[in-house]
Amino acid sequence: MKKRILITGGAGFLGSHLCDRFIAEGYHVIAMDNLITGDLKNIEHLFKLEHFEFYHHDVTKFIHVPGELDYILHFASPASPIDYLKIPIQTLKVGAMGTHNCLGLAKAKSARILVASTSEVYGDPLVHPQTEEYWGNVNPVGPRGVYDEAKRYMESITMAYHTFHGVDTRIIRIFNTYGPRMRLNDGRALPAFIGQALRGEDMTVFGDGSQTRSFCYVSDLVEGIYRLLLSDYSLPVNIGNPDEISLKDFAEEVLQLTGGKVNIIYKPLPADDPKQRKPDITKARNILGWAPLIGRKEGLAKTYDYFKTLSSEEWSKQPKEFQSRK
Secondary structure (H helix, E strand, O other), rough: OOOEEEEEOOOOOHHHHHHHHHHOOOOEEEEEEEOOOOOOOOOOOHHOOOOOOEEEEOOOOOOOOOOOOOOEOOOOOOOOOOHHHHOOHHHHHHHHHHHHHHHHHHHHHHHHHEEEEEEEHOOOOOOOOOOOOOOOOOOOOOOOOOHHHHHHHHHHHHHHHHHHHHHOEEEEEEEEEEEEOOOOOOOHHHHHHHHHHHOOOOOOOOOOOOEEEEEEEEHHHHHHHHHHOOOOOOOOOOOOOOOOHHHHHHHHHHHHHHOOOOOOEOOOOOOOOOOOOOOOHHHHHHHHOOOOOOOOHHHHHHHHHHHHOHHHHHOOOOOOOOOOOO
């Protein structure tokens, strides 16, 4: 019999790619999503498959999945500044109550669970690059606190279930990721920059553009998730691409890629915006044998090609002002 895996947030950007990967690996995949930020078009190509199911459900409510479960991937959560500033309570609830429900399900089914944490647990870091041993510099009452603290709580309750109940757990800390199926209007730097360039609008950079990010292509991230799930390591592991770049230089790269003739304009830096992001991936290399394979030039080209296929109606949904700060 095929192994059965539940993927929460399965209609989202990352969740849909994970559904594809585990279908390709021969699993029976159950995707769950309340579609607040997910989109069925990301997984509609899977609906015809015998070994794919979709549950339209909010994980902050009791989760019932009939039959056995071998694995759970908990990826349900808003993941961009625009989202979690617009729906802060839901963001907190999915990190707290949603994680609690998923862990309870894992305990009941004797399933291994991997939870999706984030580099945001490091806040505006005082250590660079960020190692898993760094505890972070987070403002719990700032505008980003609803996301940062939800993920920090997620890690805490996951480890509590691991140590107290013996649940088989994994924790991944995801750094900035990009690729096809990113939402156009989620406010993150890459879709914001490409959207503005294609529409002939000036490209918005917050602050002086010296703040850095490290962008990992989605197929590399999915490979890291797959390896971590099947490993025997229960402490947090960074998965990201350590090729660090300033947002000003990143905007210039996007301009060169799109052939845009627009200007780069600068706006005030939002509160608590991290000044640096770069993962230390020593653990991923040593424990998982993982390292990213797709360089930023190749990944950007693939992502740009995807955005060019979208309809004018989808482009019209883009907000005029981007908060491209994550």
